[in-house]
Structure formats: C-alpha cells, structure tokens
Amino acid sequence: MNTTDPRDRAAATSSPPRRVEFYRHSLTEADIDAAAAVLRSVFLTTGPRAATFEKEFASFLGVQHVVTTSSCTSALFLSLAALGLGPDDEVITTPMTFVATANAILHTGAKVRFVDVEPDTGNIDVDRVAEAINPDTRVVLPVHLYGLMADVEGLADLCRQRSLILIEDAAHAAEARRDGIRPGQRGQAACFSFYATKNLTCGEGGAVATDDPAMADALRRLRSHGLSKEAANRYTERYHHWDMLELGYKANLSDIQAALLLGQLPRLEAQRQRRDALARQYEEAFAELPDVCFPVVPRGADSARHLFTIWVPPARRDRTLAELQERGIGIAVNYRAVHLLTYYQRQLGLPRGSFPNAERIGDSTLTLPLYPSMTDDEQQQVIDTVRAVVATWAPSRNVVAFSGAAG
Numbered sequence: 012m013n014t015t016d017p018r019d020r021a022a023a024t025s026s027p028p029r030r031v032e033f034y035r036h037s038l039t040e041a042d043i044d045a046a047a048a049v050l051r052s053v054f055l056t057t058g059p060r061a062a063t064f065e066k067e068f069a070s071f072l073g074v075q076h077v078v079t080t081s082s083c084t085s086a087l088f089l090s091l092a093a094l095g096l097g098p099d100d101e102v103i104t105t106p107m108t109f110v111a112t113a114n115a116i117l118h119t120g121a122k123v124r125f126v127d128v129e130p131d132t133g134n135i136d137v138d139r140v141a142e143a144i145n146p147d148t149r150v151v152l153p154v155h156l157y158g159l160m161a162d163v164e165g166l167a168d169l170c171r172q173r174s175l176i177l178i179e180d181a182a183h184a185a186e187a188r189r190d191g192i193r194p195g196q197r198g199q200a201a202c203f204s205f206y207a208t209k210n211l212t213c214g215e216g217g218a219v220a221t222d223d224p225a226m227a228d229a230l231r232r233l234r235s236h237g238l239s240k241e242a243a244n245r246y247t248e249r250y251h252h253w254d255m256l257e258l259g260y261k262a263n264l265s266d267i268q269a270a271l272l273l274g275q276l277p278r279l280e281a282q283r284q285r286r287d288a289l290a291r292q293y294e295e296a297f298a299e300l301p302d303v304c305f306p307v308v309p310r311g312a313d314s315a316r317h318l319f320t321i322w323v324p325p326a327r328r329d330r331t332l333a334e335l336q337e338r339g340i341g342i343a344v345n346y347r348a349v350h351l352l353t354y355y356q357r358q359l360g361l362p363r364g365s366f367p368n369a370e371r372i373g374d375s376t377l378t379l380p381l382y383p384s385m386t387d388d389e390q391q392q393v394i395d396t397v398r399a400v401v402a403t404w405a406p407s408r409n410v411v412a413f414s415g416a417a418g
C-alpha cells in the first residue's frame with residue numbers, strides 16, 4: 012500500500028472496529044470454583060446445592076416454594092402438566108414470545124389461544140384476554156416480555172373472577188417487580204429460565220416458583236419420572252424401595268448447575284441496576300432518532316431489563332439488522348410473532364392481521380447488546396453504530412414508525 016497519503020497511513024494503522032458481543036455472562040471465578048467443588052464431590056445430580064438454591068431463590072422472590080427444572084420450557088410444561096391439562100382445554104397466551112411458551116402448551120395436548128399484546132409494551136393485553144375466554148379456557152399464560160411484568164394484578168383479578176389459573180412465563184423476569192409484586196406472588200406458578208443468555212444463568216436450567224405446596228410436590232414428582240423418592244433421598248437415606256406414583260418426565264437440574272446459580276443471587280439486584288442504567292442511556296441516546304422507538308416501562312414497574320429492543324420501521328428492519336452485524340454489533344430479534352412461524356401457520360392457520368400489535372413488533376424489533384459487564388465504551392460504540400446506520404436510511408413515505416416510547 013502507498014502510505015504517503017496520511018489517510019491511508021491512518022487506515023493502515025487503525026485496527027478494525029471491536030466487536031461488541033450480544034451477550035457476555037457474568038460468572039465469576041468463585042462461581043466456577045463452586046461448580047468445580049461439586050465435581051470433586053460424590054454427588055453430582057439434584058441434591059444439596061439444588062435444595063439450597065431452591066430455598067434461597069424462593070426467599071429472593073418472596074414465595075413459599077421453588078422447584079428447579081432442566082429448563083424454563085420444562086418448567087412451563089410441568090406446571091401445565093401438574094394441572095392435568097389435556098385436549099379439551101385451552102390456554103390463552105401471547106404470540107409475542109419465544110416459541111417455548113406456546114410449545115409447552117401444545118405438548119400437554121391442550122390448545123393454544125393467542126391474543127394480541129399492548130402496542131407500547133409488547134405484553135399481553137388484559138382486555139383481549141377477557142374477550143378470548145370461553146368454556147374451554149383453563150389457564151392464562153402471560154410472558155413478562157424483556158423483563159417487564161405483564162399486568163399481573165389485572166390478570167390475577169380476571170382469573171379469580173372467571174375461575175382460571177394464572178401461570179407466568181417469567182423467563183426474562185427473575186428480578187422484576189410491578190407495583191411491589193414479584194413473579195410467582197399472584198400466579199399459581201411462575202417459570203424461570205437459566206439459559207445461557209439469561210440474567211441468572213447456568214447454561215441451561217429453569218425453575219418454578221409457587222406458593223402452593225401441593226403444586227410443588229407434584230412438580231418434584233413430575234420432574235423425576237413420577238417417583239416417590241428423588242435421587243438425593245435415595246442417596247442420603249438407607250436404601251428403601253421407591254415406587255412410581257404417576258407417569259412423570261425427566262427434567263431435573265443438577266447440583267453442578269445449582270452451584271453456579273447460588274453465588275449469583277446476592278449480586279442480581281446490582282446487575283439489574285447496571286442494566287437499567289445502560290437501558291436508560293440507550294433510551295436517552297435514541298430519543299431524538301426519527302423512526303426509532305422502544306418499549307415503554309410503565310410507572311410502578313421495575314423491569315428486570317433482560318433485553319433492550321428498538322423498533323424500527325418494518326421495511327428497514329432486516330437491512331438494519333444486517334448492517335449492524337456487518338459493523339460488529341451483536342444483534343438478535345426477540346421475537347417474530349409465533350403464530351406466523353411455519354409450524355403454527357400449519358397448525359392454526361391464523362393469517363397476518365390476526366394480532367396487529369404483535370405482528371408489528373415482530374416485524375420491527377431489533378435487540379441490542381445489554382449485560383452488566385458491558386462497558387460504557389462498548390455501549391457508545393453500539394449507539395454510534397445505530398446512529399450511523401439510521402443516518403443511511405433514505406427518506407421514504409411508506410415507512411411508518413409506531414407507538415412506543417419516543418424516538
């Protein structure tokens with residue numbers, strides 16, 4: 012390269028832009044040592060570490076019982092299975108979620124009834140739930156999208172009036188509060204995910220929180236083949252014959268994973284506060300950008316701030332996604348509306364237009380990097396890159412932004 016031109020020299024010496032990862036976990040050496048200690052012990056599967064985590068997570072949430080599971084998907088499925096749902100039953104849920112929510116319903120044999128979401132939060136709309144209730148409805152299953160709790164008070168009132176059961180998908184919302192209420196405090200059960208990118212993670216894992224001791228007992232049996240004794244009891248006590256009481260599943264969490272989770276509990280709130288500060292900085296930075304909106308966090312809600320999404324005009328979304336990735340920014344899409352995915356199209360055949368708010372969010376959304384170890388410099392790089400890409404958008408009359416917080 013001819014380096015006589017100063018611009019060429021600058022180009023030759025400057026390094027390519029750093030990549031900003033979509034997510035980096037915050038596991039510490041102490042967490043890893045705790046897992047290693049389990050590996051050096053005799054007992055690896057669900058045992059004392061899982062029991063301690065269940066107790067401590069229950070106390071963190073302010074609920075009576077936590078039952079750990081292999082994933083949030085299994086937590087949702089087992090919660091519904093514990094209610095004895097079957098083909099005559101229907102569960103009302105949101106199409107603005109990860110497929111796990113709806114899949115867990117279908118695996119019980121029950122029917123999924125989607126209803127639309129609020130346009131400004133993406134959470135299930137309580138009025139639409141009320142309209143959709145019919146004689147087959149047994150359960151209402153909201154998702155606390157991105158970490159903002161759905162209107163659980165409204166949903167709990169509705170469920171009480173109509174004799175329905177409320178199960179919360181709290182995969183995004185371990186640290187969330189709304190009007191002082193936490194996941195699991197109004198619902199019959201709340202289901203959590205400890206998947207690789209979640210705020211509280213052990214790679215793969217989940218849990219159900221409930222105040223109902225009978226439900227907790229049923230979940231412990233169902234996660235372990237329906238056996239009368241789990242492995243820990245079989246190990247710590249002298250051998251006694253165990254029995255199989257019902258047809259269960261295999262969906263327990265190991266002590267190795269529980270050890271990773273335990274050490275994270277004391278720092279969850281500090282990490283949430285860091286994500287909250289980052290999310291507010293994003294909101295401030297994008298407030299002036301035309302055609303860019305983001306979901307609202309209503310007064311009285313402390314969002315767990317699991318994901319930070321922006322909503323761009325649908326005609327721009329995929330190109331913006333590609334450009335941000337090309338410029339080194341880790342991006343995801345949470346979520347495209349579930350009823351439009353091929354399998355659900357085949358099963359339910361719900362045409363476009365069925366749930367306009369969920370569809371609009373699904374066509375517009377981009378998730379930006381957000382995690383406690385993200386530095387201010389990394390965030391600035393994301394902000395600058397989003398601004399630079401938005402600046403390349405040609406003016407167009409048929410791209411319409413929609414309601415959400417201002418941009």
Ligand SMILES: Cc1ncc(COP(=O)(O)O)c(C=O)c1O
Pocket residue numbers: 081082083084085108109111112154180182183203204205206216217
């Ligand atoms: C809203 C929601 N529900 C359920 C799940 C399923 O969680 P898991 O991967 O732990 O089964 C996820 C996972 O990303 C999710 O985002």
